[in-house]
Amino acid sequence: MFTVKDLVFKYPKNAEDTIKGIDFEIKQGEIFGFLGPSGAGKTTTQKLLVKLLAYDKGEIHFDGKDLHSFNDVFYEDIGVCFEMPISFSKLTAMENLDFFQKLYKNHADIQPLMERVGLWEDRNKLVGEYSKGMKIRLNLVRALLNKPKMLFLDEPTNGLDPKNARIVKDMIREFAHNGGTVFLTSHIMSDVDELCDRVAFITDGKIEEIDSPRNLKIKYGQRTVTVEYKEDNQTHVKRFTMDEIKTDAFAELMRTKEVETIHSGETTLEEIFIQVTGVKLHGED
Amino acid sequence: MAKIKHLVSGEFTRLAKYNLFTASLVVAMVWVVMGYFLELDEFKAFLPFVFLMETSAMTSLLVGAEMFYEKKEHTISSMLISPMTEFEYILSKILVNILNIAIIFVIIGASMYFLKAYLFNFQWLFLGIILVTSFYVFIGILLSYISKDFTALLLNYMVMMIVLVLPSIGVVIGILPESILEYIFWSPTEVTLRLLNASFLDSIDIVQYLKDAVYIVLVSLLMLRYGVLPYFKDYATKDLGV
Numbered sequence A: 001m002f003t004v005k006d007l008v009f010k011y012p013k014n015a016e017d018t019i020k021g022i023d024f025e026i027k028q029g030e031i032f033g034f035l036g037p038s039g040a041g042k043t044t045t046q047k048l049l050v051k052l053l054a055y056d057k058g059e060i061h062f063d064g065k066d067l068h069s070f071n072d073v074f075y076e077d078i079g080v081c082f083e084m085p086i087s088f089s090k091l092t093a094m095e096n097l098d099f100f101q102k103l104y105k106n107h108a109d110i111q112p113l114m115e116r117v118g119l120w121e122d123r124n125k126l127v128g129e130y131s132k133g134m135k136i137r138l139n140l141v142r143a144l145l146n147k148p149k150m151l152f153l154d155e156p157t158n159g160l161d162p163k164n165a166r167i168v169k170d171m172i173r174e175f176a177h178n179g180g181t182v183f184l185t186s187h188i189m190s191d192v193d194e195l196c197d198r199v200a201f202i203t204d205g206k207i208e209e210i211d212s213p214r215n216l217k218i219k220y221g222q223r224t225v226t227v228e229y230k231e232d233n234q235t236h237v238k239r240f241t242m243d244e245i246k247t248d249a250f251a252e253l254m255r256t257k258e259v260e261t262i263h264s265g266e267t268t269l270e271e272i273f274i275q276v277t278g279v280k281l282h283g284e285d
Numbered sequence B: 001m002a003k004i005k006h007l008v009s010g011e012f013t014r015l016a017k018y019n020l021f022t023a024s025l026v027v028a029m030v031w032v033v034m035g036y037f038l039e040l041d042e043f044k045a046f047l048p049f050v051f052l053m054e055t056s057a058m059t060s061l062l063v064g065a066e067m068f069y070e071k072k073e074h075t076i077s078s079m080l081i082s083p084m085t086e087f088e089y090i091l092s093k094i095l096v097n098i099l100n101i102a103i104i105f106v107i108i109g110a111s112m113y114f115l116k117a118y119l120f121n122f123q124w125l126f127l128g129i130i131l132v133t134s135f136y137v138f139i140g141i142l143l144s145y146i147s148k149d150f151t152a153l154l155l156n157y158m159v160m161m162i163v164l165v166l167p168s169i170g171v172v173i174g175i176l177p178e179s180i181l182e183y184i185f186w187s188p189t190e191v192t193l194r195l196l197n198a199s200f201l202d203s204i205d206i207v208q209y210l211k212d213a214v215y216i217v218l219v220s221l222l223m224l225r226y227g228v229l230p231y232f233k234d235y236a237t238k239d240l241g242v
């Protein structure tokens, strides 16, 4: 869907490049997570991909064609869900959706979308009277108005209660399941873990890692087994590497001691995030 | 074309819902009330002031206020990621403001007709409005580019008024000597006055009218090309954490 090659970008006012030559690919039908610390360049990358910023070094291809060669027809195929509310506050939700939808050729059915995110009842309320979570859910409907092939989501579950976050995540998954492609940035690692087929970590304008969450966990995981057992009325802890569990010591412990818990030391995406990005703070390499 | 129509009607709805249209109607009412109390000749002498205030001051203030709201509510970005060009967006702003001023002038014109049995020449008036509105829409857009917040917008607006509008107004209402006219002959507000005054003067200097028309259109095009369009995306997306 998108191919990015050696992309470099500098804000005119800044001395240093913000994006320092990144390469990645977003495949059709996948949910691609873009992660990194604050200020790493996630938003900038997303703005470059949706043509809100112009680049001149490097290449971006959409559907096999140079992004520069698209005019505003490009937007017929994409939906962008911004992190902040983006509706006219003195218009109702329906008036907002109606205004934006008529800018497109393809029209999604609004009612089922609004019902799904639980806003159909409040469709004739002024958006100014919506709560933050309601505005965020309305953003998702706005992004889906034109039946896009590709969705850009920025922190899609930020500010939502667990029930609505669940609904939004289900909708994202279904969108991808039906052939849609998703580019997602989030700071909520459990969401990313749950949703994304592949993730990229960006630090200080450079991509450090791209892989599936599973492969990353194997790569960065400690691959240990921790056993808690009781002996002399006290709880003891013993840690084994994956090689050590094949030894007799492990079998012996299992056989002879009163085992309380066994945990495999699987790394969370959060720990990987800190390992990949956290050690390198801005400016010090 | 359908898209432009949709943009214009959306824009006009918002002008109404955000009470900006009401604000400009209230100002129009002030002129009507004035017309009621003044003699016809007095009011005719006063008309250029009304014309200029409406086309220049009101238009750039309305555009500035609209852009301020659109930026604050990030709807401008939402429009930018739709199949709509920046030019279409700007064109719809121009058309809405032409429409708005036309409505205001029809109200003033109708009240003049009923109160004083005086009819001004609407063809010339509308032609004038069409020629000059873009310029003040662009002024409004440029003012919002350089203003960080609403207070700054109002301050910059004041400066613009003092530099651009006040000299012409000063001459019209007699607080500045007519001798300064030779220095401000090509000031856009003077050009605007000459173009709009054609709607109630008995004779029109056609050559000067054509020069003025070409001049204001050229200046507007240059502003569009070198001021408005190049910085539009920058302005619209600056503090947008996508």
Ligand SMILES: Nc1ncnc2c1ncn2[C@@H]1O[C@H](COP(=O)(O)OP(=O)(O)OP(=O)(O)O)[C@@H](O)[C@H]1O
Binding pocket: A011, A013, A014, A018, A036, A037, A038, A039, A040, A041, A042, A043, A044, A045, B238, B241
């Ligand atoms: N309009 C701008 N002009 C100049 N510099 C900018 C502009 N926008 C962002 N930057 C700089 O570019 C860098 C990357 O910013 P960006 O917004 O892409 O970060 P991010 O990864 O999205 O961070 P966050 O997680 O906080 O949203 C930052 O150092 C920021 O200061």
Ligand SMILES: [Mg+2]
Binding pocket: A042, A043, A044, B241, B242
């Ligand atoms: Mg960001």
